[in-house]
Amino acid sequence: MELCSKKKLHALSLAEKIQVLELLDESKMSQSEVARRFQVSQPQISRICKNKEKLLADWCSGTANRERKRKRESKYSGIDEALLCWYHIARAKAWDVTGPMLLHKAKELADIMGQDFVPSIGWLVRWKRRNNVGFGARHVLVPPFPSEPPPPAPTSQAQLPLSLKDFSPEDIFGCAEVPLLYRAVPGRVGACDRVQVLLCANSRGTEKRRVLVSGRQAAPRCFFGVSSEALPASYHPDLGIPWSQWLAQFDRDMGRQGRQVALLLAAQVVEELAGLPGLCHVRLLPLSAAGNTPSLPSSVVRAFKAHYRYRLLGKLAAAQNERAGTSLVEAGAGITVLDALHIAAAAWAKVPLQLIVSSFLQEGLAPGKTPLAWDKASEMPQVPGGLSPEEFSRFVDLEGEEPVSGVCKEEMGTGDEERVGGDGFDPLPSKADALRALGTLRRWFECNGTSPELFENFYACEEEVERLCCL
Secondary structure (H helix, E strand, O other), rough: OOOOOOOOOOOOOHHHHHHHHHHHHHHOOHHHHHHHHHOHHHHHHHHHHHHHHHHHHHHHHHOOOEEEOOOOOOOHHHHHHHHHHHHHHHOOOOOOOOOOHHHHHHHHHHHHOOOOOOOHHHHHHHHHHHHHOOOOOOOOOOOOOOOEEEEEEEEOOOOOOHHHOOOOOHHHHEEEEEEEOOOOOOOOOEOEEEEEEEEEEEOOOEEEEEEOEEOOOOOOOHHHOOOOOOOOOOOEEOOOOOHHHHHHHHHHHHHHHHOOEEEOHHHHHHHHHHOOOOOOOOOEEEEOOOOOOOOOOOOHHHHHHHHHHHHHHHHHHHHHHHOOOOOOHHHHOOOOOOHHHHHHHHHHHHHHHHHHHHHHHHHHOOOOOOOOOOHHHHOOOOOOOOOOOOHHHHOOOHHHHEEEEEOOOOOOOOOHHHOOOOOOOOOOEEEEEEHHHHHHHHHHHHHHOOOOOHHHHHHHHHHHHHHHHOO
């Protein structure tokens, strides 16, 4: 008796899957009819339809292997994507990229990301196959699509590039790279206190992208034991903004929403990004190099800095009250980069929506005829006690002053020396510590007559902490 042989699985390549999607979109054929045409099962056609967005994104990227039938995701996807961005930049600069060079760069990226990863030859072969990478003679890669000519220089600062009119105001984004002295106090500018903050928002103020902070230290001690996913802002261990990774994430986010958006950038920044792989959902629109128009309204940037300084002064005053005799400079030395991430996220959330809308219109960065009326005094938070309006305004613009020379000291954080463990780090709080802290905070609220609204926020925080303690 002859045994029935097992039916061989017929897998479709990426190119064939795109053909399936086109047939289903453009014709009246059912999934069963398409399955018969490609000699596959109907459930396989159904799975292709469910993964339509991801398949189209891979097809548009221009880097996926279109003849590959199965795509197995890498365990180290972050390293995979970062190495691919570096590879495209290196080829655009006509570097002779070799296998050992890629292995060395992959290990370097893994160390920066804090991942325990040692790339092997097998991993590199699979990485090349996944991303359709091949080595050849040294040459400058030709982009898959012809580059568009730069838009003509506007005759006035408020004139819009023609391509900007193709987008709705909700899909027009501006971003700014803001230098920030994150722990400076009034009258004192430290050379080592500087970080770079990347802000991005759309012209209607309805979407503010996650704040990115870039600092000098590769691994600040204050980040010990901290989960980066739980932070309200991102940190990059270099004063330069990682444009390739940031733009790739922005493009993926817009792709998941099925949107095409415009991102305003300075002309010199767009030129520096010319070698990056193509973006499917984000279009870079350079501003005129001759004009002074910022890619994010200057009033929005100044409002962010004002709210940051206001919140920073509140923390410094609280530290002085906690430890009698502490000077403002000593209190400022206890502010860490981790504190700066939280303060920056809170300050960015405080920038009013109405200010963003009005500023985009007034500076000609969004379509609209008449700028909205806006009270300029509301850009700034209330002037802190002990400072005049002129002194606080100067404090907001402190980055323009000459820094004080001195030796850079590694930040220690706000804890006392005896609280630091034997390994040089503050001991990580336990679940019991978190629950005790909740009890202490609630008791403090009860004894100081706080508002019912604040208790509602506390209850939400208490519920989340208790949930995490039960995991």
